[in-house]
Structure formats: C-alpha cells, structure tokens
Amino acid sequence: MTKRYWQKDIETISRRSLEDLQVKRLRSVFSRLYRTVPNFQSKCRESGVKPSDIESLKDIVKIPFTTSEDLRGGYPDGLLAVSRDKAVRLHTSSGTTGKPKALFFTKKDINQSADLIARCLTMTGTGSGDVLQNMMTYGLFTGAMVMHYGAEKVGALVIPAGPGSTERQVALMKDFGTTAVHILPSYALYIATFMARHGMDPRKDLSLKRAYMGAEPYSEKTRQKIESIYGIDVYNCYGLTEMNGPGVAFDCMERSGLHLWEDQFILEIIDPATGQQLPDGEQGELVLTTLCREAMPIMRYRTRDITRVKPGKCPCGRTHRRISRILGRTDDMFIIRGVNIFPQQIENVLMGIRGVAQNYQIVLESLDDITIRVEIASDMFDGNIERLLAIKKEIIEKVRSSVLVRPDVELLEPGTLPVADGKAKRVIDERTL
Known part of the structure; x- marks a missing residue:
C-alpha cells in the first residue's frame, strides 16, 4: 500500500510538536475572540476565565462550551471575529425550526478547508486523473462546495452533479468514467437498486474505485454492503458546517478510524450529561475547538455526535488521533x-x-x-x-x-x-x- 501525503510534515508531525502547536494556536485564537466578540467575552467573564488563564491544553476546560443555541442566538453576524467586509462566503446549517446557524468564511478559511479535503483525498488515493462526481447538495450546505474545492486542488476532474435525478447520475458515471463519488450512503443504496431494476450491474457498468460518504450516520454493515454491491472502497467522511464542513476527520486507507486533523481542531470527548472530559477509549460526545478559522472561530462546540478516541498509533504513519465512526447524535437516541x-x-x-x-x-x-x-x-x-x-x-x-x-x-x-x-x-x- 503506497503512502501518499498532501502535507506530509504536518500529517506526520510528532505528538509533542503537535501539542505545542495546539497550545500556541489556542492561546492566540482565544485572545482574539475575547477581544473581538462581545458575546464570547461576556460568557467568559461569567465563567471567570480570561486570556492569561490559558497556558496549556489542560486549561481548555476553563473555557465555556458553545452550543447550537449560542450560534442561533448570534444570528445573523453576532459571532463574527472579523469585519463583515473580510467575509467572502456565507453558509448556514440546518434551521428547520427557528433561526438557522450562519457561518462566515474568509478567503483564508476557504483555502484551509479545501486543503483539509486535499489531505483526505490524497491519503485515500484520489488525485490527478480521477473523476469525482459530487452528489451532495450545492448551496447553503457546506458539504458539496468544500469537497469540490478540495478535489480541484488535488487535480481531479469534478462533476458538480448535486443530488437526485438518478438516471442522469448513472449516465454521467458511465459517460465520463467516474472513479470516485461523494454521496449519502442511503442514496448510494438507492442508485444500486435503480441500476438493478434497469438491468445494470454497478461492478461491470461503472468505473468506480472509491466512495466518500457522510452527512448522515450509517453503520459498518451498510459500508460493507455498499462495498460489496459496487466493488469499491468506502471511506467515512466526518464534518459539520460549524467546523468548516467535510474533512474534519477522515478514514485513511487503513480504515480503522477517522483521523481528526488536530493542527486545525482540538478534540475532546465528554460525558454528555455532566460535561466532564472522558479519557481516550471511552464513548461520549465529541467537542471541537477551531484553531485556525479566521472569520468565525468557535470554542468547545458541543457537536452532539457520539464517538470515542481510538487508542494507539495508525499504521499509515499519521500522528493525528483517530475517532471511531459516529454512533449517532445525542438527539437521535x-x-x-x-x-x-x-x-x-x-x-x-x-x-x-x-x-x-x-x-x-x-x-x-x-x-x-x-x-x-x-x-x-x-x-x-x-x-x-x-x-x-x-x-x-x-x-x-x-x-x-x-x-x-x-x-x-x-x-x-x-x-x-x-x-x-x-x-x-x-x-x-x-x-x-
């Protein structure tokens, strides 16, 4: 198995150097947020924490959590850490009831999110010569656009197909020799049913090699079923709009857990009932802190996603810790x-x-x-x-x-x-x- 890297130095950085980098970035982003976002400063004062209190990674527990309610409360731009004219893109996260969550991106944020996708695609074998058919929704949802920009960075030909129109999707895959798809697992299963109903065999009639799946929880057995039907490798892709979209964590070729890019995020696993941190290996709620986002950094965001940190080193050589596939959300249970x-x-x-x-x-x-x-x-x-x-x-x-x-x-x-x-x-x- 050939090892491929997009940013080898940072992907294989020593744990000591990585943690030193995290502390440096945490102190910097916390100070900037405290100085520029009044809502955040007020929360910190209520919790009795100020920038000089953050000296090590352990001090992150002093910082108050951010919740979905906080993001909705800051709508439309109350949590911006830069002037409005420096933001070049707006995405929103689900807002089926009440206000949505508005997330702003600067040019730097867009480039960094694309670089994370480039890391993910490169480590799973996609690059120049590949054809990636993007079947996620384009628009206010981050999933399609962030993957699109990252795939172009690695030199892949991107087909911005969007979702639905299954007959057209199959025709595009056949006509242009699609080798990779970004797709919902439930839709991948439906396409297989559609093809069988029309006398087609995904293994024989398509050129697919791999699929990137996310945006909805799915089980390991579902992954295995899709791999069997299509004769491909399926890679888990984890992300959320609040953290820049897809590419926060991703399977490598070992597919034994998703590497979470710790130069860009600090990960914690907490007991969802008490908010207390849990050790590696114990299952709980994933909490994420952005370290490099410019427009709208977020501290200790409660994702409500249930997972655990997988102990041990990955044979792929990357030093960023792995999380298990998402079991579900605290509000799915x-x-x-x-x-x-x-x-x-x-x-x-x-x-x-x-x-x-x-x-x-x-x-x-x-x-x-x-x-x-x-x-x-x-x-x-x-x-x-x-x-x-x-x-x-x-x-x-x-x-x-x-x-x-x-x-x-x-x-x-x-x-x-x-x-x-x-x-x-x-x-x-x-x-x-």
Whole structure:
C-alpha cells in the first residue's frame, strides 16, 4: 500500500510538536475572540476565565462550551471575529425550526478547508486523473462546495452533479468514467437498486474505485454492503458546517478510524450529561475547538455526535488521533422500555441479514413499542411463506440481541418506502405523551 501525503510534515508531525502547536494556536485564537466578540467575552467573564488563564491544553476546560443555541442566538453576524467586509462566503446549517446557524468564511478559511479535503483525498488515493462526481447538495450546505474545492486542488476532474435525478447520475458515471463519488450512503443504496431494476450491474457498468460518504450516520454493515454491491472502497467522511464542513476527520486507507486533523481542531470527548472530559477509549460526545478559522472561530462546540478516541498509533504513519465512526447524535437516541437505542444499532443488524434490501424505517408508536418496516429482496416474495417467516424471525431475534428490545417487524416489497432526496429519515416518532 503506497503512502501518499498532501502535507506530509504536518500529517506526520510528532505528538509533542503537535501539542505545542495546539497550545500556541489556542492561546492566540482565544485572545482574539475575547477581544473581538462581545458575546464570547461576556460568557467568559461569567465563567471567570480570561486570556492569561490559558497556558496549556489542560486549561481548555476553563473555557465555556458553545452550543447550537449560542450560534442561533448570534444570528445573523453576532459571532463574527472579523469585519463583515473580510467575509467572502456565507453558509448556514440546518434551521428547520427557528433561526438557522450562519457561518462566515474568509478567503483564508476557504483555502484551509479545501486543503483539509486535499489531505483526505490524497491519503485515500484520489488525485490527478480521477473523476469525482459530487452528489451532495450545492448551496447553503457546506458539504458539496468544500469537497469540490478540495478535489480541484488535488487535480481531479469534478462533476458538480448535486443530488437526485438518478438516471442522469448513472449516465454521467458511465459517460465520463467516474472513479470516485461523494454521496449519502442511503442514496448510494438507492442508485444500486435503480441500476438493478434497469438491468445494470454497478461492478461491470461503472468505473468506480472509491466512495466518500457522510452527512448522515450509517453503520459498518451498510459500508460493507455498499462495498460489496459496487466493488469499491468506502471511506467515512466526518464534518459539520460549524467546523468548516467535510474533512474534519477522515478514514485513511487503513480504515480503522477517522483521523481528526488536530493542527486545525482540538478534540475532546465528554460525558454528555455532566460535561466532564472522558479519557481516550471511552464513548461520549465529541467537542471541537477551531484553531485556525479566521472569520468565525468557535470554542468547545458541543457537536452532539457520539464517538470515542481510538487508542494507539495508525499504521499509515499519521500522528493525528483517530475517532471511531459516529454512533449517532445525542438527539437521535430514543428510549424504549428504559433502554437507550441509536438507529445505527438497528441498521447494523439489518444490513448484515441476507435478503434485506436497501431501505427501512423505525416507527416509534409508544414508549414501549417499536416497529421496523424493512424492504426485502423482490425474489423473497415468491409465495414461500416459510421463507418470509424465517427472515422475519431472524430480524426480530438479532435486533433483540443487539438492543435488548423485541421489535415488531413488517416485511415490505422494494420501492414501498419513500426515498429521500437528501438525508434519509429513518425514525418516525408517532409517540404522544
């Protein structure tokens, strides 16, 4: 396996030098925020912390957390750390109810975010000669544009396809020999179903080598299923608009955890209930601090994403610590009969069962009942009732073993459940108090 780097010196920097760099950047960005953003200064004064109190990485716990509510409260530009005329781009994060979160970028911010993507693509084998088809949403969402700029940096031909129009997506992949895609995992599964329905084989009819997937949580079994269908390597891509978009953390070719770029971010894992830091290896909520963002630095942002730091060194040679794939969000978790359940736990079971197709929904009907509506392969509906009962029993038993709750299961023909244009809606909560 050939080792490839975009910025080798910083990707393989010693841990001591990396931590020294983090302290230097943390002190600088904290002082600048304290001086230029009145809202942040007020929070710090309430917490009793000032710039001279930050002397080491351990002192980061003195700094108050930033939450989604803080970002919405600063809308539209109350958290800008530069004058408005230095910002050259605006993105917003989800605002389905109430105000969205507005994030500003300077030219330097845009270039740095593209460089992070360039690191990620280079370490996974994409570069000059590749064709990257970007199926994420262009617009106020950061995902597509940040990936686009980074892919151009490494010399790839970028097809800005955007989402949807599946027939056109397949035609583009075939006509231009697409070798890499940036795509939602749920949409990758849907394209495979579409191709099969039209007599096409993704392995034979496409030139794909790899896929970059993110923007919605998905399980390891789903990754394996997509790899098997397409005959490609799937790499996890983690990011969020609040932290510049995709490329905050990324799989290397070892695919044993996502390297989080610690020269640009300080990562913490905390107990979501108490806010206390947890040691490497323990699962909790990911908290991130930007170290190099110019327009809108953010201190100790509570992402609500659940993960852990993977102990040990990665064979790829990069020294930036790895996080495990995101298990879910603290607000994705639901409770049935007193048991905490993440949708990805159920997905991981379903995608490992032979005969299960690509789409499913979890329906919460009461505080005690959960129904899994799952599409299965069309050839399972051949009149053999025993076979249907057997797969239903297997799903029930394996889900109960995984999450300790027995579900009801409804088996559906392919195409029964709706296909989302964007992120898949997996959980339908019909509970009422």
